[in-house]
Amino acid sequence: MTLKEKIIRKSAKIGIMGLGYTGLPLAVEFSKAGFDVTGIEIDKDKVRMINQGKCYIRDVKQSELEELVKNNRLEATVDFSVLKKMDAISICVPTPLRKTKDPDISYILNAVEEIAKNLHKGQLIVLESTTYPGTTREIVLPKLASKKFLVGKDFYLAFSPERTDPGNKEYTLRSTPKIVSGITKKCTSIAVTLYEQIIDEVVPVSTTESAEMVKLLENTFRIVNVGLINEIALICDRLKLDTWEVIDAAATKPFGFMPFYPGPGLGGHCVPVDPHYLSWKLKALNFYARFIELAGEINIKMPEFLLSKIDAALNERKKSIKGSKILILGVAYKSNVSDARESPALDVMRLLKERGGKVVYNDPYVPQVEGLKSIHLTRSSLKNADCVVITTAHSDYDYKEIVENARLIIDSRNATKEIKSKKIIKL
Numbered sequence: 001m002t003l004k005e006k007i008i009r010k011s012a013k014i015g016i017m018g019l020g021y022t023g024l025p026l027a028v029e030f031s032k033a034g035f036d037v038t039g040i041e042i043d044k045d046k047v048r049m050i051n052q053g054k055c056y057i058r059d060v061k062q063s064e065l066e067e068l069v070k071n072n073r074l075e076a077t078v079d080f081s082v083l084k085k086m087d088a089i090s091i092c093v094p095t096p097l098r099k100t101k102d103p104d105i106s107y108i109l110n111a112v113e114e115i116a117k118n119l120h121k122g123q124l125i126v127l128e129s130t131t132y133p134g135t136t137r138e139i140v141l142p143k144l145a146s147k148k149f150l151v152g153k154d155f156y157l158a159f160s161p162e163r164t165d166p167g168n169k170e171y172t173l174r175s176t177p178k179i180v181s182g183i184t185k186k187c188t189s190i191a192v193t194l195y196e197q198i199i200d201e202v203v204p205v206s207t208t209e210s211a212e213m214v215k216l217l218e219n220t221f222r223i224v225n226v227g228l229i230n231e232i233a234l235i236c237d238r239l240k241l242d243t244w245e246v247i248d249a250a251a252t253k254p255f256g257f258m259p260f261y262p263g264p265g266l267g268g269h270c271v272p273v274d275p276h277y278l279s280w281k282l283k284a285l286n287f288y289a290r291f292i293e294l295a296g297e298i299n300i301k302m303p304e305f306l307l308s309k310i311d312a313a314l315n316e317r318k319k320s321i322k323g324s325k326i327l328i329l330g331v332a333y334k335s336n337v338s339d340a341r342e343s344p345a346l347d348v349m350r351l352l353k354e355r356g357g358k359v360v361y362n363d364p365y366v367p368q369v370e371g372l373k374s375i376h377l378t379r380s381s382l383k384n385a386d387c388v389v390i391t392t393a394h395s396d397y398d399y400k401e402i403v404e405n406a407r408l409i410i411d412s413r414n415a416t417k418e419i420k421s422k423k424i425i426k427l
């Protein structure tokens, strides 16, 4: 039986490397569709939790995961030798930046080395991790192919970028179109068939480089627009205008405008990181990606701008940051998620501590971060704080109650939009 037939009959064995924010939902979706799925993960705790049917990612339903594990549709292992039993393998490992802001593709390299040791005829390998154009062909392919083992004939290789949006209730993995491209036409065709089993619309593009670039365009679009709107916030501040009113009014235009909103900076694992993969690649081609660099410069300054707002508001009340009790609300990088990676709230907390502020935080989704534990949000914790700073607008918060009890609120997300009070200072 060919691999395509195995996929259509759901008898193909699927391996997912990396069971994090993107890999676990993908593994669950394949196994819900009727495939036997094995997650290959280096983190023993995650493997143990999956095999006990315990979920650690909010977007995956605990009951669904439990059911799939109980019915032997989904299992996890730290043993890479299972790769040889797999018919199709998706790689969902991290692609962070080094301190120098250069891409760190070491996780991809490690994963591909393990695949190479276990590669067999007829296997499909799909890289899903976000990376710079050229990675699949220039880095991954040479590690797998040889004169005797040809891509498109003996095995298949494709790139298909992850488009997960954690916390998004409207667009799920299934309802978000998926971009796919293989090294050869046959690779594309098999990878398209694979993803068609779990995704409503699969969009093939002509090359793996194009597919890699699609993801970077999407994230560059966000970083640049967030940078622009953050600069508009700085401009409105100088002009003593209400940024939020200006944006909301502009957004009434039914065409040609798309609202973005300012905030304390840019967070998350993807948007602040991925465009640097592109600018790094372009530097090698003597091209300086100005929009990306400029947006990065503006976004990185936003925590300091928020700090200046806190400083001025306390000063107005004859107080200084030094010695003031400051309660931070929300440390996740965006509302209603538990991921605090690269969150600007952490930068704001660090800056406040450096200035001698007595910083505590509450986040219903993040129980602890950077050596601090989330405190209970009570009337007295609000009343006790010299200043409450809203850094992430979780919808669980009762903003009316917060405004009623806090002495001073610095709202960097317009979460208190519907409430009128002199205690509120907006970004």
Ligand SMILES: NC(=O)c1ccc[n+]([C@@H]2O[C@H](COP(=O)([O-])OP(=O)(O)OC[C@H]3O[C@@H](n4cnc5c(N)ncnc54)[C@H](O)[C@@H]3O)[C@@H](O)[C@H]2O)c1
Residues within 6 Å of the ligand: 017, 018, 019, 020, 021, 022, 023, 040, 041, 042, 043, 046, 092, 093, 094, 095, 107, 110, 111, 128, 129, 130, 131, 162, 163, 164, 165, 166, 269, 270
């Ligand atoms: N989180 C998102 O919202 C999101 C959205 C779109 C794209 N992406 C991209 O998807 C990729 C993965 O991101 P993530 O957020 O899922 O990361 P993550 O850190 O949540 O998960 C990655 C997992 O891979 C595991 N891992 C590392 N090396 C491994 C190896 N050699 N073999 C097996 N497992 C290994 C890690 O232990 C971790 O559990 C990145 O390239 C990211 O840019 C993420």
